[in-house]
Amino acid sequence: xxxxxxxxxxxxxxxxxxxxxxxxxxxxxxxxxxxxxxxxxxxxxxxxxxxxxxxxxxxxxxxxxxxxxxxxxxxxxxxxxxxxxxxxxxxxxxxxxxxxxxxxxxxxxxxxxxxxxxxxxxxxxxxxxxxxxxxxxxxxxxxxxxxxxxxxxxxxxxxxxxxxxxxxxxxxxxxxxxxxxxxxxxxxxxxxxxxxxxxxxxxxxxxxxxxxxxxxxxxxxxxxxxxxxxxxxx
Amino acid sequence: xxxxxxxxxxxxxxxxxxxxxxxxxxxxxxxxxxxxxxxxxxxxxxxxxxxxxxxxxxxxxxxxxxxxxxxxxxxxxxxxxxxxxxxxxxxxxxxxxxxxxxxxxxxxxxxxxxxxxxxxxxxxxxxxxxxxxxxxxxxxxxxxxxxxxxxxxxxxxxxxxxxxxxxxxxxxxxxxxxxxxxxxxxxxxxxxxxxxxxxxxxxxxxxxxxxxxxxxxxxxxxxxxxxxxxxxxxxxxxxxxxxxxxxxxxxxxxxxxxxxxxxxxxxxxxxxxxxxxxxxxxxxxxxxxxxxxxxxxxxxxxxxxxxxxxxxxxxxxxxxxxxxxxxxxxxxxxxxxxxxxxxxxxxxxxxxxxxxxxxxxxxxxxxxxxxxxxxxxxxxxxxxxxxxxxxxxxxxxxxxxxxxxxxxxxxxxxxxxxxxxxxxxxxxxxxxxxxxxxxxxxxx
Numbered sequence: 001x002x003x004x005x006x007x008x009x010x011x012x013x014x015x016x017x018x019x020x021x022x023x024x025x026x027x028x029x030x031x032x033x034x035x036x037x038x039x040x041x042x043x044x045x046x047x048x049x050x051x052x053x054x055x056x057x058x059x060x061x062x063x064x065x066x067x068x069x070x071x072x073x074x075x076x077x078x079x080x081x082x083x084x085x086x087x088x089x090x091x092x093x094x095x096x097x098x099x100x101x102x103x104x105x106x107x108x109x110x111x112x113x114x115x116x117x118x119x120x121x122x123x124x125x126x127x128x129x130x131x132x133x134x135x136x137x138x139x140x141x142x143x144x145x146x147x148x149x150x151x152x153x154x155x156x157x158x159x160x161x162x163x164x165x166x167x168x169x170x171x172x173x174x175x176x177x178x179x180x181x182x183x184x185x186x187x188x189x190x191x192x193x194x195x196x197x198x199x200x201x202x203x204x205x206x207x208x209x210x211x212x213x214x215x216x217x218x219x220x221x222x223x224x225x226x227x228x229x230x231x232x233x234x
Numbered sequence: 235x236x237x238x239x240x241x242x243x244x245x246x247x248x249x250x251x252x253x254x255x256x257x258x259x260x261x262x263x264x265x266x267x268x269x270x271x272x273x274x275x276x277x278x279x280x281x282x283x284x285x286x287x288x289x290x291x292x293x294x295x296x297x298x299x300x301x302x303x304x305x306x307x308x309x310x311x312x313x314x315x316x317x318x319x320x321x322x323x324x325x326x327x328x329x330x331x332x333x334x335x336x337x338x339x340x341x342x343x344x345x346x347x348x349x350x351x352x353x354x355x356x357x358x359x360x361x362x363x364x365x366x367x368x369x370x371x372x373x374x375x376x377x378x379x380x381x382x383x384x385x386x387x388x389x390x391x392x393x394x395x396x397x398x399x400x401x402x403x404x405x406x407x408x409x410x411x412x413x414x415x416x417x418x419x420x421x422x423x424x425x426x427x428x429x430x431x432x433x434x435x436x437x438x439x440x441x442x443x444x445x446x447x448x449x450x451x452x453x454x455x456x457x458x459x460x461x462x463x464x465x466x467x468x469x470x471x472x473x474x475x476x477x478x479x480x481x482x483x484x485x486x487x488x489x490x491x492x493x494x495x496x497x498x499x500x501x502x503x504x505x506x507x508x509x510x511x512x513x514x515x516x517x518x519x520x521x522x523x524x525x526x527x528x529x530x531x532x533x534x535x536x537x538x539x540x541x542x543x544x545x546x547x548x549x550x551x552x553x554x555x556x557x558x559x560x561x562x563x564x565x566x567x568x569x570x571x572x573x574x575x576x577x578x579x580x581x582x583x584x585x586x587x588x589x590x591x592x593x594x595x596x597x598x599x600x601x602x603x604x605x606x607x608x609x610x611x612x613x614x615x616x617x618x619x620x621x622x623x624x625x626x627x628x629x630x631x632x633x634x635x636x637x638x639x640x641x642x643x644x645x646x647x648x649x650x651x652x653x654x655x656x657x658x659x660x661x662x663x664x665x666x667x668x669x670x671x672x673x674x675x676x677x678x
Binding site for chain 2: 017018021022025044045048049051063064065068069071083084087088090102103106107109122125126128129144145147148164166167224225226
């Protein structure tokens, strides 16, 4: 019998987020688990701080910081996500089937965040190594000060993409309204095509979009050393 | 006919506005086109704890015997929400300073010293090192806008979490760590290329304003199963409102840092012209807690220019629960020590004036990542010096408290204080010495 068939249900109509998270934190780390969370109704910090081989399906919309600092776990959100979904994620997979609000994947260090819809402003802000795939579009100031990892956008990007970016890699298929300070378009080389293909594959959409339609953006590295001639860029 | 030769000469008159420092700074700015960056806190003269005096006991008050009667010093932090509040044996903590801005030896020494006397030390903008955790019996983990090095494992290893909104040297400002201090290890901890000038954001990436902060604090509690005390640190600017909003957001502890509080690297103009003095910040902060009925329920930690036991006692008498030290701890470790006079002169400065903590050439091996310089600081000896200094601060504060008839440092109160100047009387809300007049309040 599959894990999913044995899923444990936790109903937030009767239990609290605190009880849910405490129970998830106490799961046996040596085995796999499958949980379903019912009636999330936009509550904050659902499935935050997981560090276990578990799949958590959330049956509806979530509020702020769902799957915050996630490690190892797979969190599937069957709805929209509020601010900071998968913020500071370390590993694992967080999948939003709807849209995501601001700061999706903020400061995330590892793992994969997939957003089936669009993400609002500051998607991937201060990204530190995780990968983010957004099937729709992203808002302004996305990938601000992004340090490492990749942000893949099948739709458009808003203003000031990649402002003050460090070494993160940005791939956008649609239009970019504007690039931020020190962010420039770069050549899409074979190694980037391979990386992009791998990311799309992990997101389950390899072959559904043409990799040649993407453009790559990254740091011009002009702001890496503070210089008076760059003062207007800061 | 006048006799010009007999007119007394007028000596050269220097401008008070265009003084020697100002003139030099204008010339430096004209030559370089860039503002001055330095470490440390405000250097200008400010109303401070020196402007207050304790009254001591006499006929109307009964003192405690200095060497026999107990004067308690402990403080418990995080009693509001945390399952595991922390108890400090003394109400003096070590403030947040990063590995990166400080050498690993300096961080270890701070941890060792704090642990010897039973108090806490604090990480900084760059994450937690295993050495720091290992040598600190009580460690506060800072949660900063950059989130450099932030991870849930270290969050759970911490004894408390400090959400840093700002600091006294630069309320509203971000940070910068210049490339010469971004060693391979520092770069790896922060996920940055080695040797670049590292910028830190001034705003958190995933929350804005007090309503969001409340949700963020709740998330941190969820991740750590509501065990850890959660502090909110603010730079002193509008302390009444910032403290009230921190309490509203759910803080267990508020850390309030005045403009004398140090920084690793900030623009001189920011350090000297933004924020308010520590003395001016305490009473509005305490008032906010009292107005909310949360004084002593949410603990208040004061920092920025704490140098001796009298400063500790005065901060507590004004209503703080504890204080933090940073600059004084670095001096205790050897910062600005005359023993390095020759090297300070080679850097174009003097012992006592060295503030180029940002450039990584600290002769004392404290604010550097240069292995040869850092090796000068023995962390075991340094830890002993920190412990000695913290013990002296405590003994001095106890001496004053006993003289005021107090059996615990927390029993000190504003009524024990008077002010030497009208300004300090108004800021601290205590009478001008020899009068019953508190500026802004009717005479009683």
